[in-house]
Amino acid sequence: MSEEEMDRETEDRTEEKKRTMSTGRAVRITLLNLLAMVAVGALIIVGALFLLDVYTHHGEAAKVPDLSGMTLSEAQTAVRSMDLDLEIVDSIYTEGMAPGVILKTSPGPGSIIKKHRTIFLTTNTTTVEQVVMPAVYDTSRRRAQAALRSAGFVDVTIKMVPGRYNDLAVEVSDRQTGQVIQPGTKLPFNTPLVLSITSTSSLDSLYDADTTAVDREVAEALQRIGQAEEPDGEDLPEL
Incomplete structure (x- = not known):
């Protein structure tokens, strides 16, 4: 083998060795990068789980107490130690319950929730809803009742009164005060009302009652007159 060939072979071996070393270095760098990425990913996952536990208060739970009937300030005192x-x-009207008290909660009593969570409350409204009295005069009984229901009134009693026609509404009054309520008046929706409806049978009964009373008075008057005109037996002359 000539010297030139030997030099060429040596150069080839050197180049091959360099390529091998370069490839090995690239593989090591790639592996190191992969390991670094895995380590960073693991750290991110661990950190995220830790922050999630902190944010969600993992392992910290509280039992929702029964807050029904309490005022807001009383309920706040009841849950202060629970970090809720x-x-x-929402606010709705419930008859018989004090204004502003709690009617229900969401979640309900006995539910297990995480601390620092919010309990949503429905309370009894502090003011009764006001509705407007509709015009029902000279309308049919059915239409008057429908108008009152549509306006929002929930406590309506029917009262039959004498009239020339049947089933006509003549007035609406307050059951407690007896005051006639004019159309357009604003009232609490639960005001007890009396809807007066005409009835010819009521009128006939009234006439019958009046006639009977007159007949009785006339009979009593005639009886008194007869007693006054009848002579006393002791004053008659002897025959």
């Missing part, structure tokens, strides 16, 4: 928040989301 309260928020009023």
Whole structure:
């Protein structure tokens, strides 16, 4: 083998060795990068789980107490040690319950929730809803009742009164005060009302009652007159 061939072979071996070393270095760098990425990913996952536990208060739970009938301030005192928040989301009217008291909660009593969560409240409204009295005079009984229901009144009693026609509404009054309520008046929706409806049978009964009373008075008057004109037997002359 000539010297030139030997030099060429040496150069080829050197180049091959360099390529091998370069490839090995690239593989090691790639592996190191992969390991670094895996390590960073693991750290991110562990950190995320830790932050999630902190944010969600993992392992910290509280039992929702029964807050029904309490005022908001009383309920806040009841849940203060449980690290729970309260928020009023709705108000409705419930007869017989004090204004402003809690009617129900969501979640309900006995539910297990995480601390620092919010309990949503439905309370009894502090003011009774006002509705407007509709015009029902000289309308049919059915139409008058429908108008009152549509306006929002929930406590209506029917009263039959004498009249020339049947089933005509003549007035609406307050059952407690007896005051006639004019159309357009604003009232609490639960005001007890009396809807007066005409009835010819009631009129006939009234006439019959009046006639009977007159007849009785006339009979009593005639009886008194007869007794006054009848002579006493002791004053008659002897025959």
